[in-house]
Amino acid sequence: MGQRNTANGRGRGSRGIFGWVAAALGVLVAGGALGAPPRGAVPVFRQVAGEIRTVTVARGDNLVRLAVRAGVGWQALAAQNDLTDPDRIYPGQELHIDTRRIVPAVVDDGWVVDVPAATLYVIEEGSLAARLTVGLGRAHLPTPLGSFRVLFADTDPSWDLPGTIEEEMRREGEVIRRKAQPGAADALGRYWIQLSVWGYGIHDTPFLASLGRHLGYGCVRVGRPDMERLFKKAREGLRVEITYFPVKVAVTPDGTVWLEVHPDVYDLGSPDRAGVLRALQRQGIAPERVDVAAVDRVLAAQEGIARPVGGVAGPADEPSPKQSEGARAAAPAAWTCLDCPPGPDRRVTFQIAARTAIDLPNPFPIEIRNDAGVVVFRPPNVTQQLVHLEPGDARNFVWEIRDPTGQPLPPGSYTATIRFYEKKGEQLRSLDLPLWVGR
Numbered sequence: 001m002g003q004r005n006t007a008n009g010r011g012r013g014s015r016g017i018f019g020w021v022a023a024a025l026g027v028l029v030a031g032g033a034l035g036a037p038p039r040g041a042v043p044v045f046r047q048v049a050g051e052i053r054t055v056t057v058a059r060g061d062n063l064v065r066l067a068v069r070a071g072v073g074w075q076a077l078a079a080q081n082d083l084t085d086p087d088r089i090y091p092g093q094e095l096h097i098d099t100r101r102i103v104p105a106v107v108d109d110g111w112v113v114d115v116p117a118a119t120l121y122v123i124e125e126g127s128l129a130a131r132l133t134v135g136l137g138r139a140h141l142p143t144p145l146g147s148f149r150v151l152f153a154d155t156d157p158s159w160d161l162p163g164t165i166e167e168e169m170r171r172e173g174e175v176i177r178r179k180a181q182p183g184a185a186d187a188l189g190r191y192w193i194q195l196s197v198w199g200y201g202i203h204d205t206p207f208l209a210s211l212g213r214h215l216g217y218g219c220v221r222v223g224r225p226d227m228e229r230l231f232k233k234a235r236e237g238l239r240v241e242i243t244y245f246p247v248k249v250a251v252t253p254d255g256t257v258w259l260e261v262h263p264d265v266y267d268l269g270s271p272d273r274a275g276v277l278r279a280l281q282r283q284g285i286a287p288e289r290v291d292v293a294a295v296d297r298v299l300a301a302q303e304g305i306a307r308p309v310g311g312v313a314g315p316a317d318e319p320s321p322k323q324s325e326g327a328r329a330a331a332p333a334a335w336t337c338l339d340c341p342p343g344p345d346r347r348v349t350f351q352i353a354a355r356t357a358i359d360l361p362n363p364f365p366i367e368i369r370n371d372a373g374v375v376v377f378r379p380p381n382v383t384q385q386l387v388h389l390e391p392g393d394a395r396n397f398v399w400e401i402r403d404p405t406g407q408p409l410p411p412g413s414y415t416a417t418i419r420f421y422e423k424k425g426e427q428l429r430s431l432d433l434p435l436w437v438g439r
Contacts, residue, residue, distance in 0.1 A: 042271045042279035043104065045250045048258050048306050049128050050099030051351075053338055057093040064208045068223050070097045071131045073118060073212020076304055100306040102250040102260045103128050110239030113220055115143055116246040116262035117304060118212045120202075120220065122233065122436070129434045130340075132230070135210040135221035142266050143218050145242050148195045153234040157192040157203070189224060191231045195240055202230070202240075214265050229411065229436060246270040247299070249279055250306065254355075257290055257310035259298045273299060285310075332356045332422045333389075335431035338396070342437060346401045346408065350433070352418055353394040359386035359421040361428065366397055367417045368409075368435070376414070377403055386421070401437055411437055 055066065063086045067074035078086040081095050089095070104112050105123055112121040115136055122130040137143040189204030202220040204227035210216065211223055220242075222230060247270055250258040257280065264270040271279075273295050277287050290310035298307045333356075338349040350366065352358075368377035377399070389395060399416075401409050414435040419428045 042275045043106075043245055043248050044279050044283050045102050045105055045248065046252060047103040047105060047128065048100055048250050048252055049103050049131065050101050050306070051336060051338060052096065052098045052100070054094050054096055057089050057091055057095060059091045061089070061091075063087070063089055064211075066095065066097075068133060068208055068211055068226075070099055071119075071133055072097065072099055073133055073304075074209065075212060079303065098305050100258075101131070101304075102248050102258055102306045103131075104243055104245060104248060106241050106243060107239050110241065113143070113240065113242045115145065115214075115242065115244045116265055117260075118214065120222065120230075122230070124434065127434050130226075130229070130436045132222055132226045133212045135205065135207075135212070135216050136214050137216050137218035138214050139266050141217045143216075143220060143242060144197050144200055145244050146197070148197055148240045148242065150234050150236060150238040150240060151194040151196055152236060153191070153193045153231055155190055155192070189227065191227050193231065193234045202234075203227070232411075244268060246302075247276065249276060251280075251283060251285065255311050256308050257285065258306045259295060259309045260304065260306040261298050261302050262304045263302050332429070333358055333420065333431065335416075335418055335433050337416070337433060337435065340435065342401060346437075348399055348401065348435070350397045350399065350416060350418070351394055352389070352397075352420070352431075354389040354391055356391055356422060358389050359423075360389070360395070361386060361419060361421065363387060364397055365419045366399065367419070368399075369415045369417065370412060376409060379404070409437060 050071075055070070057066070063077060063083070064074045067077045070077070074086065077083075077095065077097060080098055083089070101117065101119065103121060103123075104114050105121075105126070105128075106112055107123055108126045109124060112123060113119075113134065113136075114121065118134055118136055120132045120134045121128060122132070189206065191204050193202040195201050200219055202222060204224045205211075205221040206224065207221075208223055210221055244266065246262045246264045248260050250260075252258065259276065261270075273292065276295055276299075277290065277292075280290060281287070294307065294309040298309060332354070334351075334353040336351050336353070338351055340348060342348050352360075362379065364379045366377075366379065367375055370376050387395070397418075403409060414437060416433045416435050417430050418433075419430045421427075422429055
């Protein structure tokens with residue numbers, strides 16, 4: 001994107017450009033083989049995150065702000081709601097948001113930037129901790145692909161702009177600048193995370209309309225509130241995979257086959273139906289278990305939403321009663337957050353959806369632990385009969401991100417745990433959900 005100006009001596013500038021180039025090369029060598037599948041292949045993952053929900057437009061909302069809060073691009077939100085004029089939304093209007101995405105977990109601990117999806121996934125200890133909509137480079141100034149590491153994080157960067165950006169400004173009739181000065185109003189924002197590829201990194205941007213799009217000069221742009229949280233998680237050596245998967249598949253633990261397709265924004269080639277079926281066959285999934293017509297519809301739509309296109313189990317391979325009992329025991333319920341990451345109101349809505357009959361021991365059977373494992377929220381016990389849920393039933397719990405005394409919890413990483421009985425009188429079971437609380 002450009003060369004960072006270190007003459008002012010801020011942060012780590014004293015090492016000098018050659019020191020940082022050497023460090024970048026050293027980190028690249030130490031990084032090892034690329035964790036992502038080869039470009040052009042159809043990767044198969046195991047997790048789909050997100051849900052379909054309805055939001056009500058509040059006074060002061062606009063489509064960009066709603067989209068960033070939901071973790072989707074504003075153009076996708078406009079398309080999902082058939083908005084011919086995305087600027088004309090009004091308080092009280094209901095919008096439908098489908099945030100289901102296949103999680104490209106090519107690392108167990110690190111960040112994954114999915115370029116066609118314009119999304120950054122924060123993965124911690126094998127679980128999805130956050131998902132952020134980002135802005136990326138345009139086709140002729142692309143974001144570099146590959147396996148990288150974080151070199152350092154700094155505040156208030158300034159940059160000497162390279163000739164490629166000057167030429168871009170000239171073509172678009174902009175005022176020619178040779179230096180981007182520090183400050184929150186600048187396109188580089190206040191926070192900079194340097195990657196192990198010189199001149200490129202992750203930074204915040206005041207231009208929220210650029211998120212979810214490929215309009216930049218190659219760096220990864222993040223909205224300011226999200227970047228403040230991301231900046232705190234950046235550490236030297238953290239792995240960052242920048243992948244290019246216009247087509248990806250997931251086979252979730254319940255046997256559902258999902259397909260997600262995005263436009264081939266860099267014109268690097270997009271797999272077709274045959275590529276999808278080959279990828280599934282390598283996972284032992286026969287073509288007859290896949291709805292080929294649904295695959296074709298998702299490939300043609302390129303809407304960037306994970307869609308179910310088949311299932312693994314069928315009449316020929318129904319599990320035995322013993323296997324069925326074990327499968328139910330493994331996943332008797334789904335435990336999700338309907339509005340994560342939390343918005344400015346600092347409220348979250350958790351949902352438990354029963355897959356088998358379960359009993360909740362408490363009207364609010366939720367416990368919150370911080371990243372040190374200390375319990376920071378536990379509601380008082382309420383003596384009453386068990387709350388019973390039949391298969392297919394769901395129950396929502398709104399939590400205001402406060403401790404039992406009513407004090408707001410500080411920013412940081414937490415775990416939300418719900419407890420339940422699968423059968424009355426049996427030992428309590430639990431499900432955990434990572435939660436990232438910002439300012």
